[in-house]
Amino acid sequence: MSADSSDYVLETQNLIKEFKGFTAVDDVNLKVQRGHIHALIGPNGAGKTTVFNLLTKFLTPTSGRILYNGDDITSMKSAAIARKGVVRSFQISAVFPHLSVLENVRVALQRKEGNSFHFWRHESVLDNLNDRAVELLDSVGLADFADATTVDLSYGRKRALEIATTLALEPELMLLDEPTQGMGHEDVDVVANLIKKVSKDRTILMVEHNLHVVSKLADQITVLQRGAILTEGTYEKVSADPRVKEAYLGVAADESEEAA
Amino acid sequence: MKISKFNIALVGLGLVAPLVLYPVFLMKVLCFALFASAFNLLLGFVGLLSFGHAVFLGTGGYITGYLMMNTGITPELGILAGTAAAAILGAVYGKLAVKREGIYFAMVTLALAQLMFFVYLQAPFTGGEDGLQGVPRGELFGFIDLSDNMNMYYFVFAIFLAGFWLINRTVHSPFGQVLKAIRENEARATSLGYNVNDYKWVAFVISAALAGMAGSTKTLVFQLASLTDVHWHMSGEVVLMTLLGGMGTIFGPFVGAATIVSIQNFLSGGELGNYIHIIMGIIFIVCVLAFRSGIVGEIQKVIKRNFS
CATH class of the missing domain: 3.40.50.300 (P-loop containing nucleotide triphosphate hydrolases)
Incomplete structure (x- = not known):
């Protein structure tokens, strides 16, 4: 076994x-x-x-x-x-359709930061994850769309974003x-x-x-x-x-x- | 919240408003605006429709009212105690409610709220049908006399700003990011490893606590805690305020609360006072049919369409 x-x-x-x-x-x-x-x-x-x-x-x-x-x-x-x-x-x-493309990936990266229950801190503490998020987006060819609202992406790009989000974990x-x-x-x-x-x-x-x-x-x-x-x-x-x-x-x- | 010129202007407006408008009316608006904003944290940013939020408003009110009448505590402590009581009740109710979704969540919150309604109806310390009347406003920190309406107004305004700031911060925090993710796609948030019920629960407790703070403050303003504030009508009214103003927007609940309170004040003085519920009902229907994003939501759409 x-x-x-x-x-x-x-x-x-x-x-x-x-x-x-x-x-x-x-x-x-x-x-x-x-x-x-x-x-x-x-x-x-x-x-x-x-x-x-x-x-x-x-x-x-x-x-x-x-x-x-x-x-x-x-x-x-x-x-x-x-x-x-x-x-x-x-x-x-x-x-997550009404979050930006970058935020979609960042939500996945965020969990390991251990601040996901911190409701009293400003979300700018998450900005240190942006580089890694862009890197992941780049790996699926979405780096140019980082600031777009996800709902506006084509279907194929949404699937690519989903894979980037999954990879973040x-x-x-x-x-x-x-x-x-x-x-x-x-x-x-x-x-x-x-x-x-x-x-x-x-x-x-x-x-x-x-x-x-x-x-x-x-x-x-x-x-x-x-x-x-x-x-x-x-x-x-x-x-x-x-x-x-x-x-x-x-x-x-x-x-x-x-x-x- | 970014300190923008817009926000500074709003605070300035809030500071001079009582020189022009009747302070008690303004305080009522602020209390309901805080209540609706707290409710909107759940509905607009987590996607949870609580249909029993009046119970937290009322609990804050009763606890503060009782303490102010029967112990010699100062008003700021009275409000803290009312807020804490609502938070504790919210922690228990939230734990039970977040296990359910959609309409079932609404039903569970309604049922639990009704349970407390009957407790408050029967319990000796609430004064039953009469409520707690003649609650003293007391002296803030022991030396600022709140029976003066101007003093009271600035105290209420400070509480409102603190509560409003906390809601705003929660929405724009790492925690708020997860909440929005849950609202957008709960199954996906779970598959990213988030225990979504824990996040919903924390949001529920924050919302309940701030609703309680609104109720505590309101009790001091009107020197009254009554069953009206725990009745399910009140739970419905806060839904109306939030939808009318624009759910999921920061200023929507404020605008909705101000609109509804103004209409109520205007009507209750005149001949149309008897038709107040019909008029509210019509507003609700028009809101749902014609402008679903609410006043602020529609304005934002127009701005987006024309200026970006």
Whole structure:
């Protein structure tokens, strides 16, 4: 087991989530290897986002265990899991729309400063974080937009901002929920390259519909169907599996055309 | 708050206002402006609609009133005690309320406030239906006679400035940044590692304390603490003031409070006094339908459109 815990950043054991009369996640044993980009794919309703919500405790599992670096985090709260280094993004771009682009990143940097409850101090004490925030924005190509109000950004830039905000926490494990959803071709490539770039020194688990992106990025793929793992492996292995073709690929091909 | 010419002008205006206008009216405006600003800290900057904020106004009032009548303490200590009582109640109520969101948060705060309303109705020290009448204003620091309206006005003005400054500072503090993040996207704030309920709770306590301070001050001004201040009508009135003035703006609650208090004063003297609730209702509807950002919010929009 000791070998396992160093190889795998994240592991689930017999993870089950039941809603009234229906099992959304059915006995999932997921192993995410350190340093990998691991993609979670599957048709709509396969339980991908539910798995994400369980991993970050936005939902509580019915049974099963979640291990992070070998520690059981099943009973921890969402915010505590984030502080441990597992940071997620959301399907709909998760930004703070009426804060400036810089402030979005700074809110993430601010937590470690230990002054987040200081209501009697002026916010200018946060200015020492500005350089680091601009650096992060620069790494996703947004440095020129630092002073813009976030709501005015294009969709692709909002997603890039979200990644910069997540990076500010220096997460060991990033969970990205459909990072390219709803994007045009150009934005998809920009974000895919960005994910590749930020994957150095960290592990990424992503839900992704766009198989082009998956084939380009993922080291390991897990296919979910009706809440259970259908198969796992590299893109070559998974895409050759006739069950996957039947369950997923046909549908997905249509979808990605629609999205484009 | 940046010390701008605008702010200096406003403070100057506040200093000379009682030479022109009736001080008791001005004090009423300041008390309600502080109350609405405290409420706006929650609604406008955290996105929490408390529908029971009158309970903090009333608690401050009753505690200060009782102490002023029954012990020999000076008014500044009376106000501090009322503020502290409201903060403690806010700490307990806030702990229970922040676990819920949206309409449920509003319902929990309303229910808890009603609970205290009936306590104050029955408890022997509040005077029940009669309230506490003839509360002495006392002597500030033991030597400034507050029964003089001008002295009282400047005392109230100082309290208002202190409370208003604290709200402003809270909004523009590291803490305020997190509050705004929670308002904008609570799930995301959680995923960045913030225990959002703790932040909401601290904001709730600050808001309750300042609402209590407004109530304490109001009790000294009118020398009266009564059930009106804990009634849910009052909780509704502060929502109206804040929306009318512009929620989420710094000066909105002040403008809203001044407008409502002026209308009430104007109407209660004349023949329309009986229709006051209908008129308030119409104002509320017009506000919600026609200018949702409130008076200050709309003005800011116009400025933004034309000057930037």
